[in-house]
Amino acid sequence: MLLRRMRWMSEGDGRWELDAETPATMEGTARPVPGDPLPLGLSRGPRVTRPKQLDFFHRFMASLLVPTFSAADGGLSVHHAHLLHLTDNWSFTILEKIHVQKLVSVVKEKLANRQEEAPWTEDLKKHLHDVMSLGVGTELLITPDTTLLLELYDIKKGDRGKAIFHHKLPHQNVTVQASCPGLYVDKKGVYWDVPLSLSADLASVGSSSGLSYHLFLQQNSGEPKYFGGDETSEVPIALLPSLCVKAAVSIKKSIDAWRKKEDKLKNVQPYDVFLSDSHVSFTGIVGNAVASGYLGDCSRRVSIRDETQRSNAFRMFNEKNKFAAFADLFASVTFTAQYGNFQRLFLDLTKASARFDVTSGSLFLCGASRLAQDFFFSRKPDIETFCDVCPDVTVSFQQQIVGPFSFRVESSVAIDPRNQDHFVRVDDSIFAIDWALKVLGSAKATAWYSPKHQEAMVELRFFET
DSSP, rough: OOOSSSOOOOOOOSSSSOOEOOOOOTTTTTEOOOOOOOOOOOOOOOOOOOOHHHHHHHHOOSSSSSSEGGGGGTTEEEEEEEEEEEEEEEEEEEEEEHHHHHHHHHHHHHTTTTTTTOHHHHHHHHHHHHEEEEEEEEEEEEEEEEEEEEEEEESSSSSSEEEEEEOOOOOEEEEEEESSSSSETTTSSSSSEEEEEEEEEEEEOOOOEEEEEEEEEEEEEEEEEESSOOOTOOGGGSSSSSSEEEEEEEEEEEEEEEEEOOOOOTTTOOOOGGOOEEEEEEEEEEEEEEEEEEEEGGGGGGSOGGGGGSSSSSEEEEEETEEEEEEEEEEEEEEEEEESSSOOOSSOOOEEEEEESHHHHHHHHHHHHHHHHHHHHTTTHHHHHHHHHOEEEEEEEEEETTTTTTEEHHHHHEEOOOTOOOOOSEEEEEEEEEOOOGHHHHHEEEEEEETTTTTEEEEEESSOO
């Protein structure tokens, strides 16, 4: 599934397990269900918390109510936040969420039964619990490099809590998080609640090229419960109670095939400084090692028969002790072409990107070796072998409409030689309108919509190409 991510496809992301933005809950994020093979995000990048996003919309964009839409959450909702700065390093937030469709239903019901003598105040108290959700949060800046965030959502109606400790080291980020429950989304767009999810994350930062590494520890407790989406889906094995350790090391290299810095308007700031040069570039990420270990019920996932079983990936499963280990290679190549400097009023930005992800390097190498042998000995290649070497493809296109506004679409492209009718299939598209906030250098308000998953959201993003 193409996640409704906190960042759209960019040159440096690769196919990583990044948190997804979602309108399904007040907190606004969900983690993807881990899958095999297990490429891991080498950096999470800057992100503004949902309460701060809402406060920014209120203060600087004259939007007192910020809309979202989610079929899993009952349709259209609007959000509002009150951000209070108690001291220079301590803030407190109150959030309200109003379910618009539920409110309309309440009003229609009242108008239909207006002859009843029950006063509006009693009806309001009766339905307020269904119509409105409340949340609170507090953020403490312990040191300039250390923050503690505590959040509680959906108070008195299935409380959802989260605690996040974040510390910046000179070349690493350390994040410790506890969620009760933890919200996950699988590849079909189905949401799952894990009663208690604990995680610790160490990731290298600050390097646009070269060596990167990432270490991740996660503990899930309790039986996962269905939250929203296709009710016929089975519980992902990866979410069963267990302890999981993941590690990844990768090398990244970016090459500019062409970059033009001329033809810029003098003394005119671009709408986004990261989109101010016409260029053609390539970025490659190769995972020298990606390994994971499991202790608990989710270790069974390594024993499940899938296409990676035909590869030379390292895997070990001890059913008696509920222990498993898995290791593989991964790679990602991104091609980006941009024309325009994003300075002029009309049509001064056209950008296209294509990313090719090899999620199992061992399977790809095995498939490529078999294809080479078939070609050398003039044998007819096997269709399954073609599938083994077909990468996961994601394409993106962005076009300036007028001024700071641009249209963006991103889609996954499935290549399946086994399906003669649909050899290439465009799937899981996301459409968006970006409003570049010129005064901030590189920031934008984004309104996106996913037709397949029936979700829409307005959010704020910084330093994203």
